[in-house]
Amino acid sequence: MPHWTALVAEKKQRQLKSIPQEWLVTPPPPSTLDVTGFPESCGLLNAREIKITNTSVDVLLKKLATAEWTAVEVTTAFSKRAIVAHQLVNCLTEIFIDRALARAAELDDYLKKTGKVVGPLHGLPISLKDQLCIKGLETTMGYVSWIGQYEEKNAVLVDILIECGAVPFVRTNVPQTLMWPETLNSIFGRTTNPYNVSLTPGGSSGGEGALIALKGSPLGVGSDIGGSIRAPSAFCGIYGLRPSYGRVPYCGARNSLEGEDSILSVFGPMSNSLRGLRIFMKAVANSKPWLKDPLAVRKKWDEDEYELADHGSGKYLCFAIMWDDGVVVPHPPIKRSLEITKAALQKAGHKVVDWKPIKHKLLEEIAGNIWNAGSAEDFMITTSSTGEPIISTMELEDAHAMTPSFRPKNDHWNATASETGTGRAVDAIICPAAPFAATPHGKFTRVFLYCNYTTVWNALDYPAAIFPVTTVDPTLDGKKPPHSFYDDFDKDIYEMYDPEKFKNAPVCLQLVGRTLEEEAVIKMTEIVDAALAAAQ
């Protein structure tokens, strides 16, 4: 058995070979923190390719369905941009553009011959987190010990996406163990944030977040057990949805903590466009995933629920804003984003009330205990065959507990009916995705790890969507004088804030609904997004 570093070197070599050499570019100098402009200025993409990659998912699908753009040219454009993105922020793991182009050509051919699309995602390039197995490829999930394990079949979700006409073309980077909100591992290294490469893109779906922010993919699939779709979506300024357990099939994918059934990881969409989330969820739900994965919930896309049948048809909604969770006070730009959103919703005619947080600390401790129970052993066993080290920040034992599991505080939500004026309980909660924007690399140490603005909803199995609001602006987001700290941890988070360090980081928020109410969560997020656009 070679030393683990030799395995890494060989794997990295193969990854490099999977990149068309003519697509290698000279990256900007390291002093360039914001690299978001580079893909369009580097010269690799022509004007049409730039136009294609700047197009939202719904429009892409229309142009593909009418053959105005071919699947081959769309796949080529996104592939080029993805490879540029990778050279900027190190976001990819498996790269299989050759397969993707072959599939794209088949789709073009089918459309030409039949005049019909293969399915609702016909020709759409799609990126996948490095857990979603594809036949004939490895799924290392950042573990050296999994190098060389070639899959014998696709994950169920991959099969479904392909049947819907999507074109998988790259897989994206993750943290070792997946249980970490920064993205680094011993094979592929660290992924950085395109808005400010000194910051993390978040994790664990950090490769997706960074790639999509650079428009190297129109739609990606991440997974979320404690915030792993939402943290990178929020840190990278894109849209992302954490669906309820079982709404998107997990069968046949690789994962950490197999057998931990108390708080489950789920797959969900990440995209530049809010429409992307809806299109993905509708396509997956209507493909009857429950016939292929017995743990998938038998619930088709419900158009009535999307039209907010359970929320007064959406004409007059009551949102509750959670300004802080009673554990950690959010940084100034987060608070400002909540104020912007509140004003926009009121201007649009909706009601906004305050949400009283309940027992977030307890939930965090319980979830931490659940995950810590078997994680050290799980990670140790997985890494033992090659002797690769466990990255020190990922040793969860004794870490500030990462999360929660706890159920019947449902009553608390139901009880809000008395203050909404709609006859219903609060329609949705709007809250931070984290108490901070994207943090500098390495800040998620024992001291600073705090994921409970997202994890609390995993523990309750509430679906939640991320939407962008603003970016960190040192002139608007100056450091505030110290507040009355909840405890030393809250103080540490307060002291971490420095407007200059966080400069230009996207600021996103989270909209939270109730279990299996994905349709309504998406629609209400569309309403908030439109209100924000109208208020600008």
Added chain:
Amino acid sequence: MPHWTALVAEKKQRQLKSIPQEWLVTPPPPSTLDVTGFPESCGLLNAREIKITNTSVDVLLKKLATAEWTAVEVTTAFSKRAIVAHQLVNCLTEIFIDRALARAAELDDYLKKTGKVVGPLHGLPISLKDQLCIKGLETTMGYVSWIGQYEEKNAVLVDILIECGAVPFVRTNVPQTLMWPETLNSIFGRTTNPYNVSLTPGGSSGGEGALIALKGSPLGVGSDIGGSIRAPSAFCGIYGLRPSYGRVPYCGARNSLEGEDSILSVFGPMSNSLRGLRIFMKAVANSKPWLKDPLAVRKKWDEDEYELADHGSGKYLCFAIMWDDGVVVPHPPIKRSLEITKAALQKAGHKVVDWKPIKHKLLEEIAGNIWNAGSAEDFMITTSSTGEPIISTMELEDAHAMTPSFRPKNDHWNATASETGTGRAVDAIICPAAPFAATPHGKFTRVFLYCNYTTVWNALDYPAAIFPVTTVDPTLDGKKPPHSFYDDFDKDIYEMYDPEKFKNAPVCLQLVGRTLEEEAVIKMTEIVDAALAAAQ
């Protein structure tokens, strides 16, 4: 702290006081094995009460809604019959007829004043397994250690049933620990089978099975983690449904093995009439249980699915019969019931193919391991406060493993599409509920415990309904010559069979569908039931 036997004596004394003294009867002599005729011959119920208690759930609800029968008289009739049943087979735990009659009077009053019913279960008496907490009452679940613990609130399902207009009036007996297919515990003792009191009614919802078989309740709620609704339904000759996880809310009920999330217990209906199952499921699903229990699945009753939209509208179905599971060969009456059902379905124009069992033994071992992992400790901790003994047959450790957990053998079902001739995979599986009819008391020992004809479907989260086919008839069900035994265990089960000992025991079968497909499972069971009736 008094000795545990003193606690039992005091509790039993209180139970006796909760029975109206004028309803005490002289039971038949112990030599009378079949006591099913006694409630109507004992003289306690008048002709109208006998008529009421012999009426199916759908007709009862119609007569209640039109005030042809009052809720008070219906509740009185079932209460009387339940008390007679209890004196025959020892099926009740908590008896609260006074509360029930007070609620029934309120319902009568409401209907009189408004001309409207309170809900879809208006005035229907309903019995509950001794897990479903009711405010102000104890829920001992057969544990001496839980005597004197009075509940502060109702279980969510109890609240929902009451909102729907149902009238809870008694709770029913369970085995200590719930994890056992006979029904006995140190407080209330053993429940017997009304068709043959030398046999078990099954368990763990054995009190429900025995009570409903004697028509002491038109509809009851049992729970099922490995067969606990289906075994007693099958052994007592009634209908029962094991729904998928989360279709019926569990929140606020007592349970064993809390925190074991791999194979979950579910609540479901048991009834004399198949309509009872549908009426219960529809009422519960349409009450939006997910707003009260975040683990309840957001899925309303789907009338399209009930009309078999996913099964060619039910005109021509293909059923697969599993004759044995490859582990234990069923006894002769069970085989005969499968033959009867096959012929009836073919006569009704449906197709019947053979089901090839897959990995039942492995599933059984895995489930056994899951449950055994924490069960000994769970039971020990629960019983330790009073020192009550753990009934020896319930010490699971080293027992023949009780069950399974295992998922993606879904493919096996999908693969049947090639042989059905419908273009679909097999619509449902029909199989035994156990390899035997109701067994003599105490047979579920380390040697004979075999629940995997039911448990396998829990592990896969497939919904399954029990329907009656015939009864054990020594002239038709003579002992067969030995077959080629799978192993010694199979041989032991073979040798247990004696037509005279099992005489008159009901023989039921199980119809199995796919996850969250309760509507279709009920409809297909109606189709099978009608075919059986038509073929007689």
